[in-house]
Amino acid sequence: MLGLKALAGVAALIGGAHAIGQMTCVSFDSTSSSSDFAVVSNGQAAPIYYSSEDWGGVQLAATNFAEDIERVTGVKPALNNVTTSSMSSAVQSNAYPIIVGTLGQSPLIDAIVNQTNLDVSSIEGQWEAFMTRVVSNPIPGVKSAYVMIGADKRGTIYALYDHSEQFGVSPWYWWADVPTTQHSELYVAATGCAHGSPTVKYRGIFFNDEQPALQNWAMEKFSNGTGAYYTGSPFNSEFYTKVFELMLRFKANYLWPAMWSSAFAVDDPLNQYWADFYGIVMGTSHEEPIMRSTPVEWDIFGSGPWDYSVNRQNIYDFWVVGAERGKPYENIYSVGMRGAGDLPMSSTTDVALLQQVIADQRQILTDTFNGTNVTTIPQMWCLYKEVLGYYEAGLQVPEDVTLLWTDDNYGNIERFPIYSERNRSGGAGVYYHYDYVGDPMDYKWITSSQMAKTYDQMSLAVDREAVRIWILNVGDLKPYEMQTEFFITYGWNASIWTPDNLNSFVYSWAQREFGLTDTDSESITQIIANVSMYNSRRKPEMLNATTYSLANYREAEIMLQEWDAVLNASTAIYNTVSAAMQPAFFELVQHPVEASHTVATMWIYAGINNLRASQARLSANEYFTKVQDLFQKDYDLEVEYHTILDGKWDHMMDQTHIMYYYWQQPMQDTMPYVTYIQPRKDNIAGVMRIVPEQSLGAWPGDNMNDCAQGYSCPNPTLTLDPYIPFQNRYIDIGAGGALPFTFTISTNVSWLDLSITSGSISPSAPEQRVYVSVKDWSQVTGAETAVVNFNATSPGQPMLNVPVTFIANHTVPASNFTGFVEGDGVISIEAAHTSSNTSVSGIMWMELPGYGRTLSGITPLPRMGDNGTNFTAGTGPSVTYDFYNFNTIGQAGNITITTYVAPSLNANGNDRPIAFAIQVDDEAPQTEYFVPYAAAGSLPAAWDGMDGFAATNIAAVMTNFTAAPGAHELKIWMVEPAVVVEKIVIDTGGLLPSYLGPPESMRV
Structure with missing residues (x-):
């Protein structure tokens, strides 16, 4: 993790305390520069002017901008909707106004550009770009003005909201109730702020799986309790205008609306109008073609089965309505078709039928838009689940249609455009999930997606030119606020974010939202990283x-x-x-x-x-x-x-989340199964229970875990060596029933240290733990055995003795060895802790801090280095790890190495499956293609189930080697880009079952 000074430094580079990932031009101190423009000073606010001919969404954003200034300073600027000719007479004498507008749409701005020869070449014709600056004599009678110019409608809107955020108004001021920090003085630099076209053209969110939380909340807050006439949905224009403003404030521009019991254009006839007015591009999900909700609208207005092979005309007519209804507005039309209920169309891939579907949909668009060239109408085809199979089976998708590649619903993108697919005029994009319903299990309750993982996957999308559309399944939106904003912010400008400065996003976010000190902001950065890591495990x-x-x-x-x-x-x-x-x-x-x-x-x-x-x-x-x-x-x-x-947020946490019985959410939260011991009855084996570390059994008496036989088992045994990370073992002493007792602990050797030697146990204090360690390893030669005796005394009961055999094994690596040392029959290494790191062709293994399940990951960067090619095993970039083992499995000279890699999928296409190679000493490197084969449109069997890649968020790759006791070098080679290695575990005969693998071994 970056230290405090480093975090603050990076934050300063990519944004001030109130700005995240953007150029800063705002200050609150009049002494900072004499050329700064006063937005508010001495209780007076600069008036705001815009053209009455500008876009309605721009005028609305300007109104919000004025309100934002009042939120910060308590002073509301005068807001003036003027024509060019009336501007001069409208400006008060000696006033220095803010003038807002869109190139080519605002006569006011066009006049300023023409009269002052203002250079707008950096933004002219650019998608969503903007520039701001102080301009002298912008129009007759005005000495100076702060001019905010957008290249298009959203460019102007983003310029306004960009400044609002820097002033201190969080995009989440309503949606997360973030207060605004007050300032009496407010200035902008004369040079202003600017931003070119974003990295990703369409950056959006998708409300999905919105029942019970979001829908119940909206029903209470935005509807009459019964919802829309046809659907009962509460998602009306009052709800959506709140959403549209939020999206624009964090620079999103594209929305897939709630769809499972809703129909955006039907629920409220004003929904489409207001989306377009605000400046939000509308779409529909991967299963909803031509701007029609499916299955909701089809169930209400359709006729016959949702089967194009037998009901073509009715479905065709249904789509015509969607196209005509959407014609006046800015949309991206989903094309293609899935079966009813978000399921495959049929049990077999019918490529010819889908070709007909797309051809017909294109004809509908051509007819609806009065013969407009269909290639100019934004369209998207989502390669979700079996649809990817249709594509791989040869379905020809028109070049102008954006191919939307998808993740596996768990944050691992299945495939990206390969080289031959990157020159399509429609480009490519990504559909990504923070929320999901389906196999192996739903997840939609709480944040569980790592920002580092999102960065890794979406930076791959940038590298491979999948930047036309990004859409994020946000479920109910809350409580994914910060993670959602990061996804959109990264799409807004991917160039400024690197693995080394990701933490600065959270650091800046904490300061913007809560006004925290540097120390507390750093603490929040670690808190957020830890929560998302623990939940993503x-x-x-x-x-x-x-x-x-x-x-x-x-x-x-x-x-x-x-x-x-x-x-x-x-x-x-x-x-x-x-x-x-x-x-x-x-x-x-x-x-x-x-x-x-x-x-x-x-x-x-x-x-x-x-x-x-x-x-x-x-x-x-x-x-x-x-x-x-x-x-x-x-x-x-x-x-x-x-x-x-x-x-305010009643119902927003209605989502059930405890005790799933299968993939679908339970209808009610249910407590985990627990059991109860009879507290008044004596234990038939005696008053004392002894449980040593690493045992599921207990002594005295019978227990199936005490030995294979389950009865008449020998006394327990514990082992310890100098290189076990904990440096000790523990033994629990517990009550077996109602009787209290006192205990003593003794040993027959002087080199053992006991953390306690006596104590008492009672029903009110039923447990104590003793730690056993070696005082001085120099007193132990090789493997020596001791006995630790536990004696319990209870009134009216015979004294109870349980001996525990303790073996101390004094292992010592060679004196000149440096590296990881075996402890307890295993060597565990975090992948970032390399002994050496060798680059090839400008590519080397780099750390992704905070990534994965335990510490971080390493991946070869840059991924498109050496023209995106791969390497044969033993020729590419490599990392090495020095280790020393004392044992081998069964003492037969063999070891097993488990490489924990992220469950990344074969994103390079079927002929370039993801891989790495692993080598010990001079043995030949072994190449591991760790994702099993799966038919296109499906996931490998290893992905599914409660122990699969998705559930465990890891792929454990096992490789066998020979390695006699002694010093060795392990090497991992790059074969394919995009592989992420998190951890390496070497089993020398003592590896025990666990979820995360052993903690990292000691390094000498």
Whole structure:
């Protein structure tokens, strides 16, 4: 992670405290420069002028701009809608106005350009570009003005809202209740701000899976409780105008509207009008051709089956209505066809039928637009699921139609345009998910997508020229606010963001939204990174009681500690922000943290309860109660969200999220299964339970996990060597029933250290833990054995003794070795911690900080270096890792290396499957093509299921090598670009099951 000074420095380069990813030209101090233009000074605001002939959306944005100035300063500028001829007489003497307008649309702006010879060549004819600056004598009678010029309608709108954000008005001032920081003085630099055409032409969001949360909320806030006449939908123009303003404020321009029980153009006849008025380009989702909602509108107005092979004319006529209805407005028309209910058209790929569908749709557009060349009408064909199969099977898509490539619904883009597809006039784009309903399981409750992952995938899209359309499935939009803004901001200007400065986005966002100090902004950066990492390890909906190992590598305990740390950090800041700021902080940070912490902790506690019950430990009951409490707290947090600000966001957290029984959401949240031990009954094996680390069993008595036989098992054994990261082992001492007891612990050797040697256990304090470590390894030669005796005494009961065998194995690497050392039969390495890194053809492995499940990832960059080619194993860029092993599997000379790689898919096309190569010492590199084959339009079997790539967010690639005990070099070679390596685990015979793999080994 970047340090505080580095973060502040990067933030200054890409935006000030109130600006993210943009050029800054705003200040609040009149002494900064004598040439600065005063927007508000000494209680007086510069008047704002715009042409009455400019776009309605520009005039509306100018009105909002004036209101934004008042939000910041308390002074509202005079807003004047004027003609060119009336401008001079309208300007008060000695006034220095702000003049706003669009090239070619505002006679006022055109007159200024002509009269002053203002150079607008940097923006003229450019999509959504703008420039601002102080202009002397812009029109007769006006000495100087701050002129804000857009190359087109949205260019002007973005110029206004760009300044509003810099003034201190968050794009989320309404949608996340972010207060505006007050300033009495407000200035802009004479040189102004400017922005050329964005990286991505159409940058949009998609409301999807909007029931129950968004729809219930909108029903309460925007409708009469019954919704639209035909559909019952609450998504009317009052709702959508709130959405349109938000989108424009964070520089989005394209929307797929809510669709599952809604029909945008039917629910409110004004919806299309207001979208166009504001300046939002409308589309429809991948399954809704020609601006018609499917299946909603078809179910209401259609006739016959949704099957083009048997009902062509009725479906054709249905589409004609959509084209004619959308004709007056700015739209991108979805073409192609899917089956009813977002399913495949048929069980077989019918390419000929789809060719007919597209040909007919093109004819409809040609006829509707009065013979206009159809290639000039924006169209999109989304290669979603089986549709990609049709394309790969030979479906010919007109060159002017944008091909929208898609992810796997879990953030891994299935394919990008290959070289031969990059010169299409329609270009390419990406449909990406932060929310999803379907196999292997829904996820739509809380933020669980990593910004680093989004950057990785969308930067690939930039590299491979998929930049015509980006559309993001945002589900209900809340609580994905910050992540959504990053997606759009990256599409607005991808050139300024790199793996090294991603954290500065969150840092600047924290300052903009909450006015935090540098230290607290850095803390928020880490909080957001941690929450998204922990939730992306496995979506909260997919958690269960044994996701994280309860016995091995202290995995579940570390997860609890990590969640506690992030909650404590968030709560500390939440408790210090002002009362006015707390609602925004709660919505954007505290609730996602606390709600995620509650659910994750509850599941782990359920696992502990079940395990301890199976071990006959009375403390299981404590966790029974904790699970119940957390289950209730989960709902309490939901209620808190729904009641802040007098219920403004009531229903927004209605989404169920606990105890899925299959892929679909449960109809009600259900508490995880827990069990209860009879607390009044004596344990038949005795008063004391002994549970050593790495064991699911317990002693004394019988337990299926004590040994294979399950009864008459030997006493437990623990091992320790100097290179186990924790440097100790623990043994839990617990109550087995109602009887209290005292205990003593002793050992027969002097080199063992016990953290405690005596204590007491009772029903009110049923557990204690003893840590066992080696005082001085120099006292241990090779493998030495000790016995740790646990003696329990309870009134009226015989003394109970449980001995634990403890083996200390003093392993030592060669004195001149530097690198990772085996501990506990395994070597675990974070991929970023290389011994060396060698570039080839200007490409080298670079770190993606904060990426993945544990620390970060490494990937070859630049991806299109060496003309985007690949390498044969052993010839490309490489990284090395030095390791030292003392053992091999079964002492037979073999090791197994598991390389944890991101579940990236074969984005280069079927003839370039994603791959890397791995090598140990001088053995031949082994190339790993780790994504199994799948027919086009489908995903590999390894992707699916609760242990698949999607659920685990990892692909674990196992490779076998020979490596006698000693020092070795492991090398990973680039074969294909876009592979991301996160972690490497070398099994020398001691690897134990866990979700994340062992913690990183010690390095000497």
